[in-house]
Amino acid sequence: DTEVTQTPKHLVMGMTNKKSLKCEQHMGHRAMYWYKQKAKKPPELMFVYSYEKLSINESVPSRFSPECPNSSLLNLHLHALQPEDSALYLCASSQVNEQYFGPGTRLTVT
Amino acid sequence: DQQVKQNSPSLSVQEGRISILNCDYTNSMFDYFLWYKKYPAEGPTFLISISSIKDKNEDGRFTVFLNKSAKHLSLHIVPSQPGDSAVYFCAAEGGNDYKLSFGAGTTVTVRA
Numbered sequence: 001d002t003e004v005t006q007t008p009k010h011l012v013m014g015m016t017n018k019k020s021l022k023c024e025q026h027m028g029h030r031a032m033y034w035y036k037q038k039a040k041k042p043p044e045l046m047f048v049y050s051y052e053k054l055s056i057n058e059s060v061p062s063r064f065s066p067e068c069p070n071s072s073l074l075n076l077h078l079h080a081l082q083p084e085d086s087a088l089y090l091c092a093s094s095q096v097n098e099q100y101f102g103p104g105t106r107l108t109v110t
Numbered sequence: 111d112q113q114v115k116q117n118s119p120s121l122s123v124q125e126g127r128i129s130i131l132n133c134d135y136t137n138s139m140f141d142y143f144l145w146y147k148k149y150p151a152e153g154p155t156f157l158i159s160i161s162s163i164k165d166k167n168e169d170g171r172f173t174v175f176l177n178k179s180a181k182h183l184s185l186h187i188v189p190s191q192p193g194d195s196a197v198y199f200c201a202a203e204g205g206n207d208y209k210l211s212f213g214a215g216t217t218v219t220v221r222a
Contacts, residue, residue, distance in 0.1 A: 004153075031208050042199055042212035043154065050208060090153050097142045097203065099210060101153035 003027075004102035006091050012108045015081060021105050023074040023091030031055075032074040033099065034066060035090040043090055043101075049074060081109045113137045114202050116213035124221050129187040131216050133200030136181065140202040144210070145174060145185045148197045157198075158185070190220045 004025045013019050023032065031050045035043035048056035049068045063085075065077040074091055086109045092099040115134045123129045131145075141162040146154035160167040160174045160183065167174050173186045187194055200213040 006153075033208070040197075040215070042215055045209060048208050056207065056209065088151065088153075092153075094208065098144060098156050098159055100156055101146075104151070104153045106151060 004091055004093055004100055006089075006102035006105050008105060009103065010106045010108075012110060013078065013081065014110055015083070017081075018077070018079045020078065021076040021089055021091075021107075023076075023102055024072055025091075025093040025100075026072055027093060027095070027100070028071075029093035029095045029100075030071075031094045032068065033090075033092040033094075034064075034074070034076050035092065035101075037088045037090055037104070047076075078107075081107075083109050085109050112214070113140075114200055114211045114213040116198075116200055116216050118216050119214070120217045120219070122219045122221060123190045125192060126189045129185075129190045129194065129218055129220070131185040131187075131198050131200070131218070133183045133185075133213055134181055135183075135202050135211075137202070137204060137211070138181070139204035140211070141204045142202065143174070143176060143183050144201045144203075145172075146199045146201060147194075148199060148215075154199060187218075190218075192220050192222060194218060195220045 007022045034046040037043045046060045047066045052068045067075040088104045090104045091102040144159040145157045148154040158172045176183045197215045201210040
């Protein structure tokens with residue numbers, strides 16, 4: 001089983017809202033990731049958690065705040081986003097080399 | 111700086127024929143290479159991978175070839191099927207930082 005789940009599937013939020021994206025995996029993977037993907041572009045890495053600790057932050061603006069409550073869960077807290085933040089947000093997990101992606105959350109900022 | 115390049119943005123192939131997707135990389139520290147398939151509005155799906163100690167890996171209709179001296183890899187899909195129509199991303203990693211470097215993607219269209 002290589003399933004990564006993400007909720008919600010779609011999210012529309014205003015620029016003053018606070019919302020959270022959730023990701024879950026039950027494969028016992030040691031690393032979890034957040035990516036942002038714009039149409040017709042490759043995924044763009046945002047954050048990496050390794051053994052529940054933040055190991056990589058790709059200079060992401062502070063309006064995006066990741067959280068890893070336990071080894072199976074990964075959250076992305078959103079606050080005061082801009083319209084240009086509208087994108088597909090992908091979660092992934094890996095044990096060694098292969099990263100397995102979730103279906104993504106389609107975020108629209110109005 | 112684009113370390114993984116897919117120079118063909120699109121590929122059209124007839125159903126039943128072979129699809130060949132190419133990928134070049136510049137970073138000699140990369141030691142593991144992956145191919146992902148992506149449908150619109152969905153997450154990428156892992157297809158096949160290859161370690162730098164190998165030159166070929168096969169899984170069903172999918173074969174990946176690696177030429178380390180040329181820093182080039184390719185994905186062969188035989189035979190191509192309509193469900194193969196998607197965007198294919200080449201990705202590479204090296205070291206222990208968990209980071210994948212992606213190519214820009216190649217859109218494959220399989221014609222009936």
